[in-house]
Amino acid sequence: MTALPDYLSLDDLERLLTEEAVQLSDAATDRIAANRFYLDAILQKGETYYGINTGFGSLCNVRIADDELSLLQENLVRSHACGMGDEVPEEIVRTMLLLKIHGLSQGYSGIRTPVVERLAQFYTLGITPIIYELGSLGASGDLAPLAHLSLPLFGAGEVWMDGVRMPAAEALQKAGLEPLPLAAKEGLALLNGTQFMSSYGAWALLASRRLSQWADAIAALSADAFDAKAEPYRNAIHRVRPHAGQVETAAQMEALLRNSEIQQQEKKQVQDPYSFRCVPQVHGATKDVLETVTRVVEIEMNSVTDNPIVFHDEDAILSGGNFHGQPLALHLDFLAIAMAELANISERRTYLLVSGQRGLPPFLAPEAGLNSGFMIAQYTAAAIVSQNKGLCMPASVDSIVSSNGQEDHVSMGANAATKLRRVLLNVQRVLSIELLTAAQALDFRRPAKTSPILEKVHSMVRSQISFMDRDRILHDDLIKAEALLNQKAPL
DSSP: OEEOOSSOOHHHHHHHTTOSOEEOOHHHHHHHHHHHHHHHHHHHTTOOOTTTSBOOGGGTTOBOOGGGHHHHHHHHHHHHOOOEEEEOOHHHHHHHHHHHHHHHTTSOSOOOHHHHHHHHHHHHHTOEEOOEEEOOOSBSBSHHHHHHHHGGGGTOSEEEETTEEEEHHHHHHHHTOOOOOOOTTHHHHHHSSOHHHHHHHHHHHHHHHHHHHHHHHHHHHHHHHTTOOSGGGOHHHHHTSOOHHHHHHHHHHHHHHTTOHHHHSOOOOSOOOHHHHTHHHHHHHHHHHHHHHHHHHHHHHTSOOSSSEEETTTTEEEOOOTTOOHHHHHHHHHHHHHHHHHHHHHHHHHHHHTTTOTTOOGGGOTTBTTBOTTHHHHHHHHHHHHHHHHHTSOGGGOOOOBGGGTBOOOOOHHHHHHHHHHHHHHHHHHHHHHHHHHHHHHHTTTTSOOOHHHHHHHHHHHHHSOOOSSOOOHHHHHHHHHHHTTSOOOO
16 A cells, blocks of 8 residues: 655656555644644634635625534535536546545645545545536636545445446445545535646646657658658757757657668658658647646645645634636646647648658558548548647636626636547547558558667557558557557657
8 A cells, every 4th residue: 555645746646546555644644633633723712714614605704503514514515516527537536536635635624634534545445436527617626526526425426436336325335434424624625626627637748748759759650651851850950949848859759760771761852841840849849838737737736725724833724716727727728739739740741641742652552543541541630630729729718707706717727627638639549540651651661661669669550450451441440559559659
């Protein structure tokens, strides 16, 4: 069983997501307990604090009787469980559990230790709350999604367990757990927070890292398949415009094409189209955005984002706006735009590979005319790229007043997050089309070989998908190629 670290990096999170069992560290347990002890002492004095013994949102001026504080918190969770739409994928829900545990473990949320430990039990036992994509404005925390995450604590809502969808009360019984009633402040601590946005952001960054590496490998494979020059990847060009991602990508492309027989052949063209020549500049700019967004998401993952915040070490309970998702909303929109560009330039390379240039047959079809080859694969890539352009309209430029005007500016970061996931799934599809197309084109260059590392990439494709010597249902091949990109690129 793995104890959650005090600081959680993206790499730590990726590792933890492969763990079946997690628990609180002793330091986290001590922080949570000390913070709750302070809050309980404050409550004994009868003072009024937002969300602890008042109503919520525009009902913040309504004082709640002490003997109704537990009901207040459970009513909050029930009333906010208003999610709709598609279910959030299980891997993202499990990330939400980890990030919620980690956020509460900072020791500023006024929550009891058993509540946080119960969330860790859910993760370890594979009790996955059912959450829906739609419902968060990304402002007063991810209220609706986090409400659905929290319902099973006291036996409400639904979960997945052992591959079966069931009422949470049934899952608790199967696991030998009793429902856990909430105490003062706990419903608010559970619902206020950015863990829905952050979890999608973390998933997106891990996927983007993988796809960025694949984009380089596939672009290099396409470069040899199109008989393009490696000259644009020479270090001297990038030394005089030293954006970090550009320099890194150029070095990667040079390494990928090193010792390629095709590169040793005489080239007739003076220059290649931008989709080959400008790979370092385009892919590199995306890498730079990845670095920026990673920094923002890691800060968010390790932050206290509920409200009010209980500063037991400063003898203060302060109400503020750390739940507002603006930092995430802007950067998740930025990441969607940056990653969509990998698909945009990929589709252009696919187009060139099927265009019948440089000794390649039209549409890479043997007996073109009788066979249509990869003609419609490029159509599919174009359709997906077009859809991404619509999805990349920033969600963060919108705001709708809610809660009777109390929440008069919202980030729409949750919509940015879910759109980003759709963009990335589309990027993977477009890259898989290029990969399959490049492998087909490379076979027309035989007996000349590409570099040893790119020959491995080609062999990966051919281990799953044979050369298309006559027309067949390409959908099946495309699905296999898409699945290949779930692995790490062999760089």
